[in-house]
Amino acid sequence: MRNRNYALLWSGQLVSEMGNRFHWIAVSLWIFSLTRSVAAVSLAISSMFVGGLLVGLWAGVFVDRLNRKAILILSDLIRGILVALIPILIDMNLWFVYLDLALVSVATAFFRPAIFAVMPQVVQRRDLLPANSFFTAMDTGTEVLGPVVAGFLAQSYGYAPLLYIDALTYIFSALCIFFMSVGSGLRERVNFHVRTVWNGVVDGLRYIRRDELQRALFVLIFPATLVGAGLNALQTPLAKGEIGITDAEFGTFQSIWGMGFVVASLLLGWYGGQFRKSRIILGGYYLGFVATALMGVSGGLNTLLLTAFVIGFSNTLYYVGLGTVLMEYTPADLVGRVVSTRQVALASARVISPLVFGAIAGVTGIRPSIILMAALGAIGTTGAILMYPSVRQFDREWRAVRGRTSSFLKSITEPLDADFEEGPQRLMNGVAILVVVIAWLGVAIRHYETALILLLTALSLGLLGSWLRRRGLLP
Numbered sequence: 001m002r003n004r005n006y007a008l009l010w011s012g013q014l015v016s017e018m019g020n021r022f023h024w025i026a027v028s029l030w031i032f033s034l035t036r037s038v039a040a041v042s043l044a045i046s047s048m049f050v051g052g053l054l055v056g057l058w059a060g061v062f063v064d065r066l067n068r069k070a071i072l073i074l075s076d077l078i079r080g081i082l083v084a085l086i087p088i089l090i091d092m093n094l095w096f097v098y099l100d101l102a103l104v105s106v107a108t109a110f111f112r113p114a115i116f117a118v119m120p121q122v123v124q125r126r127d128l129l130p131a132n133s134f135f136t137a138m139d140t141g142t143e144v145l146g147p148v149v150a151g152f153l154a155q156s157y158g159y160a161p162l163l164y165i166d167a168l169t170y171i172f173s174a175l176c177i178f179f180m181s182v183g184s185g186l187r188e189r190v191n192f193h194v195r196t197v198w199n200g201v202v203d204g205l206r207y208i209r210r211d212e213l214q215r216a217l218f219v220l221i222f223p224a225t226l227v228g229a230g231l232n233a234l235q236t237p238l239a240k241g242e243i244g245i246t247d248a249e250f251g252t253f254q255s256i257w258g259m260g261f262v263v264a265s266l267l268l269g270w271y272g273g274q275f276r277k278s279r280i281i282l283g284g285y286y287l288g289f290v291a292t293a294l295m296g297v298s299g300g301l302n303t304l305l306l307t308a309f310v311i312g313f314s315n316t317l318y319y320v321g322l323g324t325v326l327m328e329y330t331p332a333d334l335v336g337r338v339v340s341t342r343q344v345a346l347a348s349a350r351v352i353s354p355l356v357f358g359a360i361a362g363v364t365g366i367r368p369s370i371i372l373m374a375a376l377g378a379i380g381t382t383g384a385i386l387m388y389p390s391v392r393q394f395d396r397e398w399r400a401v402r403g404r405t406s407s408f409l410k411s412i413t414e415p416l417d418a419d420f421e422e423g424p425q426r427l428m429n430g431v432a433i434l435v436v437v438i439a440w441l442g443v444a445i446r447h448y449e450t451a452l453i454l455l456l457t458a459l460s461l462g463l464l465g466s467w468l469r470r471r472g473l474l475p
Contacts, residue, residue, distance in 0.1 A: 005122045005180045006131060012176030013115070014138050016076070019169030021146025023083060025154060025254065026162035027101070028236040029247060030090065033159075036241065038366060040094060042233040042358025046351045047098045049229070051105025053347035059110045068118045069182045073174045075111035079104050080170030087160040121182050140265070143258030151251015204341035213329060214338065216388030217322060221342060223380035224285055224318060225349035227292055230373045231311075233354035238295070238304075238366050245301050256305045260312025268320055277321050278392050282385070284317025289378040293455075296370030375455070 027048075032041050063071060082104045089096040123131045150162055208214045239245050239253055272280065288311055295307035330338050361369035385391055 003123055005182070008176040008180045009115075009118075009122055010134060010138060012173035013135070014142070015169045016173040017139060017142040018146045018149075019166035021142055021254075022150045022153070022162040022169075023166040025147055025150035025247075025251060026159040026166070027086070027097075029154060029240065029250065030159040031094065031097070032236050032240055034090070035094070038234065038237045038358050038361045041236050042354040042361075043094075043098055044101060045229070045233040045354040047101035048105050049347060049350035050102045051107070051109040052343065053351050055106055055109045056343050056347055059113055062110065063113045063117050068114045068121070069177060069180065071110055071114040072118065072177045075107045075114070076170045076174035076177065078107045079111075080167045080174070082107070083163055083170065084167035086163050118182055122180065140258065140262055143261060144255050147251045147254030147258070149251070151246075151248045151254070154251070155247035204338045207338060208341065212388055213325075213390045216384060216391040217325065218342065218345065219384045219388070220281075220285070220322070220381065220391065221345050222349055223377040223384070224288065224315075225346055226353040226380075227289065227373050227377035228315065229350040229353035230357035231292060231295075231370065233358050234361055234366055234370055234373075235295075237361070238298075238370065242366055243298065243300060243304060245304070249301055253301075253304055253308055256308040257312035257315075260309040260314075261316045263309075264313040264316035265320070268316070272320075277325055281318045281321035281325070282381070282392065284314045284319075284321065285381050286378060287317070288314035289374045289381070292377070293371050293374035296367045296374065 027044055028041060031044050035041075082100050086097055086100055089100055119131065153162055153165075208218045235253075236250075239250055245253065268280070291307045291310035291314060295304065295311065298304045298307060326338070326342075357369050357373050360372065364372070
């Protein structure tokens with residue numbers, strides 16, 4: 001921390017990120033306590049992400065053209081004012097709160113690319129790696145500590161003080177940035193045209209469509225993001241409404257997710273190189289789906305905390321794995337466009353999923369909706385694997401073994417009798433699987449405990465059969 005400018009930036013973000021944890025806890029708990037409505041909480045969660053969808057692509061263009069220090073300060077001041085207004089607006093009409101949250105997310109959409117862009121202007125190139133490491137450590141620390149403190153304060157003093165504290169943290173961050181000395185960072189003056197930005201998105205989509213691995217990784221965005229964003233909306237009604245934990249316990253519940261992230265990050269750093277990235281990614285996906293389903297049937301605080309830890313752990317596995325693969329397999333001149341295109345897809349899923357699964361929960365109940373969400377995530381991921389074998393094979397010279405499938409998938413999708421034509425039989429098997437899945441979803445909506453037992457039993461038997469077949473014990 002010998003660099004004064006970096007110390008100011010880091011300190012401001014430490015305080016601001018702690019405030020962000022307060023913001024999340026206060027908004028979700030306050031809206032649910034007032035309405036007891038899943039739909040109301042879902043709308044709030046969607047509002048928090050709508051900014052990335054609306055201006056995510058445009059924000060980067062402005063950051064490249066305008067004074068980044070000014071963008072950072074203005075974004076912080078706007079967010080501070082907007083957050084301070086929430087306690088006033090919540091007594092007037094919840095729709096004003098949703099609009100306020102959406103505007104906060106718009107300001108955040110400008111702030112995030114600006115802070116990444118300003119980092120090379122604050123520290124020297126050789127110091128970028130340790131500088132980014134300190135930022136990651138800060139983010140992780142607030143992820144673990146922030147919710148615990150927020151839950152305690154919420155239970156002791158109510159929700160409004162949390163939002164006022166968050167507003168002050170934004171002001172503190174703006175002051176820290178104001179006292180920084182940021183180089184001019186001479187940048188090329190690029191003419192801003194809607195068509196230029198749109199062409200960049202189109203180029204990214206074209207590349208993704210041409211490359212099978214990129215196409216598979218793009219499709220894989222949706223199952224996990226839909227589940228993760230949907231769970232963001234349903235976890236508060238589940239924990240507070242169904243299980244009945246206190247505000248302080250809710251803070252601990254949120255903190256446990258961060259602990260899972262920390263443990264997974266450490267294990268990946270120590271041992272990640274010993275495993276194939278495809279297995280890390282897909283293992284993270286399926287582990288997360290199983291943990292999500294188990295969270296849906298949690299009966300108390302202990303199981304809630306355990307499943308939250310596993311979900312945080314699994315999210316880190318696939319998030320870090322996917323990020324690494326994208327860096328390794330994407331041409332340098334296309335990285336920006338590919339990442340921007342993926343960010344739009346992520347933002348879309350984060351906005352849509354809470355609304356969809358919040359509406360389903362209003363009809364079927366919270367627990368069946370979470371079970372359904374996890375099942376659809378697993379089905380979507382399995383479908384992507386069947387459609388794009390490269391997602392399992394890219395790190396084992398996947399182009400040369402493109403058509404290979406695992407013995408488990410082969411046993412349920414490919415014909416065992418040579419008298420049958422392979423194509424039609426695979427189609428018939430696929431239709432049969434689809435019918436079974438639809439029937440299972442019907443059971444899940446009515447009796448989620450039975451559906452979970454059936455799913456685990458079917459997976460266990462399928463894997464057992466595959467293992468026996470590989471050893472010649474079954475035909």
